[in-house]
Every structure is written in C-alpha cells, then in structure tokens.
Amino acid sequence: MAKMNFGGVIENVETREEFPLEKAREVLKDETIAVIGYGVQGPGQSLNLRDNGFNVIVGQRPGKTYDKAVADGWVPGETLFGIEEACERATIIAVLLSDAAQIACWPTIEKHLTAGKALYFSHGFAITWNDRTGVVPPKDVDVIMVAPKGSGTSLRTMFLEGRGLNSSYAIYQDATGKAWDRVIAMGIGIGSGYLFETTFQREATSDLTGERGTLMGAIQGLLLAQYETLREHGHTPSEAFNETVEELTQSLMPLFAAKGMDWMYANCSTTAQRGALDWMVPFHDATKPVFEKLYKSVADGLEAQRSIDSNSQPDYREKLNEELKALRESEMWQTGVVVRKLRPENN
Ligand SMILES: NC(=O)C1=CN([C@@H]2O[C@H](COP(=O)(O)OP(=O)(O)OC[C@H]3O[C@@H](n4cnc5c(N)ncnc54)[C@H](O)[C@@H]3O)[C@@H](O)[C@H]2O)C=CC1
Numbered sequence: 224m225a226k227m228n229f230g231g232v233i234e235n236v237e238t239r240e241e242f243p244l245e246k247a248r249e250v251l252k253d254e255t256i257a258v259i260g261y262g263v264q265g266p267g268q269s270l271n272l273r274d275n276g277f278n279v280i281v282g283q284r285p286g287k288t289y290d291k292a293v294a295d296g297w298v299p300g301e302t303l304f305g306i307e308e309a310c311e312r313a314t315i316i317a318v319l320l321s322d323a324a325q326i327a328c329w330p331t332i333e334k335h336l337t338a339g340k341a342l343y344f345s346h347g348f349a350i351t352w353n354d355r356t357g358v359v360p361p362k363d364v365d366v367i368m369v370a371p372k373g374s375g376t377s378l379r380t381m382f383l384e385g386r387g388l389n390s391s392y393a394i395y396q397d398a399t400g401k402a403w404d405r406v407i408a409m410g411i412g413i414g415s416g417y418l419f420e421t422t423f424q425r426e427a428t429s430d431l432t433g434e435r436g437t438l439m440g441a442i443q444g445l446l447l448a449q450y451e452t453l454r455e456h457g458h459t460p461s462e463a464f465n466e467t468v469e470e471l472t473q474s475l476m477p478l479f480a481a482k483g484m485d486w487m488y489a490n491c492s493t494t495a496q497r498g499a500l501d502w503m504v505p506f507h508d509a510t511k512p513v514f515e516k517l518y519k520s521v522a523d524g525l526e527a528q529r530s531i532d533s534n535s536q537p538d539y540r541e542k543l544n545e546e547l548k549a550l551r552e553s554e555m556w557q558t559g560v561v562v563r564k565l566r567p568e569n570n
C-alpha cells in the first residue's frame with residue numbers, strides 16, 4: 224500500500240509493483256471466478272483475467288451477448304454457462320450485469336452465495352442504494368468491488384496494448400479475512416495497474432455524478448451549446464464542428480491529458496490564453512449550480528431510482544438506442560462523420 228500525495232491530500236494507492244500479477248495468481252489460484260454478464264465490462268474483465276491465467280468462467284443469459292461470448296472463445300458447458308450454473312460453480316461471483324438487471328437476478332445470485340464466497344461488483348450502485356435494489360448480501364461472504372475508471376472496451380484494448388486502465392477498489396464486507404487480498408488480486412487480474420481506495424458509497428455517488436457530468440452528459444450539453452451558437456451566427460457546420468469538437472479531441476485534449484491544463488494553454492496562442500483564463504470563470508460560475516443540483520439528485524438516490532425505473536423496462540435497450548440514434552443523426556454528429564473521414568490517417 225503506497226501513500227501518495229494528491230494535491231496535498233494523502234491517499235492509499237495499491238500498485239502492481241507491490242502486488243504483482245504473480246502474487247495475484249497465487250492469491251486466487253484456488254478460486255473460480257464467474258463473470259456474470261457479458262455486456263461491456265464482462266468481456267473486458269473476463270478476457271483479461273483469462274489471458275492473465277486466472278480460472279474464470281462466464282455466466283450469461285441466452286441471446287446476442289451469449290453468442291458474443293461464444294465468438295470470444297468461451298465454451299458452452301465448459302467455461303460458459305447460464306447465470307445460475309455459473310454462480311453455483313463460482314467461489315467469486317463477479318456481478319457484471321447491468322445495474323438494473325442486478326435487481327432482477329439477485330434472488331438467483333443470492334441463492335449461491337454460500338459461506339466463504341466473494342460477491343464482486345464493478346460499481347457501488349446495488350449496495351449503496353440497496354434500500355431500492357434489495358441487494359443485501361449474507362453476512363458470511365466477502366463483498367468487494369473493483370471499479371474500472373473507464374469503459375470495459377478501453378479496459379480490454381489498453382490491456383492488449385500493454386497499458387492497462389486504473390480502477391478504484393472497496394471492501395464492503397470482509398467475512399473471511401481474505402477480502403483485501405481477493406479485491407487487490409482481482410484488480411490486478413482484470414488489468415488495472417493502480418488501485419485507488421474508495422468506498423461503495425463514494426464510488427457510486429462520484430460515478431453517477433461523473434457520467435451525468437463532464438464525462439458524458441455535461442460534455443455533450445456544452446459542445447452542443449457552442450456548436451449551436453456558432454451555427455446560429457452563420458458559421459458552417461464544418462467550421463462549427465472543427466472549432467467545437469475536432470480540435471478539442473485531436474489536438475488539445477491529448478495535450479492536457481499529457482501534462483495538465485496549464486501545459487495545454489501554454490501551447491496555444493497568448494490570445495487564446497488570455498481569453499480562456501478570462502472565460503473559464505463565468506463558465507465555472509454558470510455550471511457549478513447545475514453540478515450541485517446533480518450531486519444532490521445523485522446523493523438523494525433519485526438518479527439511481529430513475530435508472531432502475533427506466534432500465535428495468537423490457538424495452539429499455541430499444542429506448543436507449545432510439546435516443547442514441549437521435550444524437551447520431553444530429554447535424555453536429557453527422558458533420559463529425561465527414562470531418563473524421565478527412566483526418567489524414569483516414570486517407
Ligand atoms: N460499461 C462500462 O464500461 C462500465 C460499467 N461499469 C459497471 O459494470 C457493471 C456492468 O456494466 P455493463 O457491462 O455496462 O452492463 P450492460 O448494461 O452492458 O449489461 C451487462 C449484461 O447484463 C445482461 N442483462 C441485462 N438485463 C438482464 C436481465 N434482466 N437478466 C439477465 N441479464 C441481463 C445483458 O445481457 C448484458 O450482457 C455495472 O455495474 C456497471 O455500472 C463500471 C465501469 C464502466
């Protein structure tokens with residue numbers, strides 16, 4: 224466990240230097256890890272675990288994602304099972320179902336949570352709001368979490384690139400005295416290099432805030448607001464898209480991802496620096512109240528309930544896809560299709 228100074232605050236971070244893959248394999252050598260759910264995190268985590276030499280099986284209901292698991296090399300009856308049989312065979316049940324589905328599947332999962340097993344999540348949702356989800360684990364099992372800070376798709380691609388994606392981790396219940404070893408070993412096993420300590424509640428509330436905020440919701444709102452403003456003042460779609468999205472993702476984000484915002488600013492013109500330093504304040508002031516409102520809605524459980532209510536509907540996937548189609552077909556993102564084709568690497 225390393226103590227690291229984050230802007231003046233000391234935090235605990237587990238590193239693969241201190242907990243190498245060999246140690247993770249030793250810790251989990253007698254475990255059967257069942258990854259339940261093969262949507263986005265399921266493939267990323269199960270394939271990385273398999274490639275890292277862990278004993279892993281998959282549990283998935285029949286359908287397209289089951290077929291995807293077969294296509295990925297999981298063998299029906301050997302390493303690929305229905306949800307219930309996978310839970311029965313498991314010593315670590317890794318619940319990577321959609322958060323809403325965890326509610327519907329909980330009775331099946333709970334039935335096979337016998338003493339000494341571990342219940343593993345990648346999001347604190349089900350436990351944090353278990354007054355709404357009903358996911359209350361028995362006292363004689365470990366309850367642990369490794370939450371990748373990124374898409375399961377990135378977890379897999381970055382693993383294959385030899386990089387890895389960091390995660391946060393938490394222990395909700397340590398019935399066996401092995402919860403810490405199990406959770407860190409799982410974090411290393413799925414391909415995370417650094418593991419940041421958190422709690423189920425802090426992870427769940429920060430994650431729901433982040434994905435509704437700067438990671439997904441707020442960023443689309445901000446980009447569209449600027450795009451619309453430029454278009455309403457006579458700028459062409461390509462000029463509006465280049466000035467709002469393409470330059471951001473292709474040039475400026477990689478700069479601040481590499482060395483921080485001041486570095487990105489310093490590598491722009493002094494004209495831009497003056498303007499950005501002036502205008503970051505009103506944008507901050509205009510959006511901070513929205514973030515406060517968002518956080519309260521998350522902390523009060525209202526966002527969790529909204530997700531449960533909508534994503535528990537039989538046609539939840541179709542409804543989500545309809546809204547994603549509208550986003551895809553919007554002028555801004557249709558312009559993006561053409562602009563992306565003009566990237567030098569695409570020609
Ligand atoms: N998507 C991501 O990259 C990330 C997801 N997470 C967390 O990981 C967990 C899994 O997330 P995703 O992979 O996005 O899930 P997902 O939304 O892709 O669904 C995973 C699986 O759940 C199955 N499923 C859905 N409804 C079901 C039902 N009623 N009965 C049985 N199976 C059902 C689907 O077939 C699918 O294979 C969640 O707790 C999520 O919050 C955490 C970090 C990132």
Ligand SMILES: CC(=O)[C@](C)(O)C(=O)O
Pocket residue numbers: 371372373374375430434438
């Ligand atoms: C990818 C991720 O971390 C998210 C946005 O929290 C999620 O997919 O739930």
Ligand SMILES: [Mg+2]
Pocket residue numbers: 371372373430434
């Ligand atoms: Mg997240």
Ligand SMILES: [Mg+2]
Pocket residue numbers: 346430431434
């Ligand atoms: Mg999330």
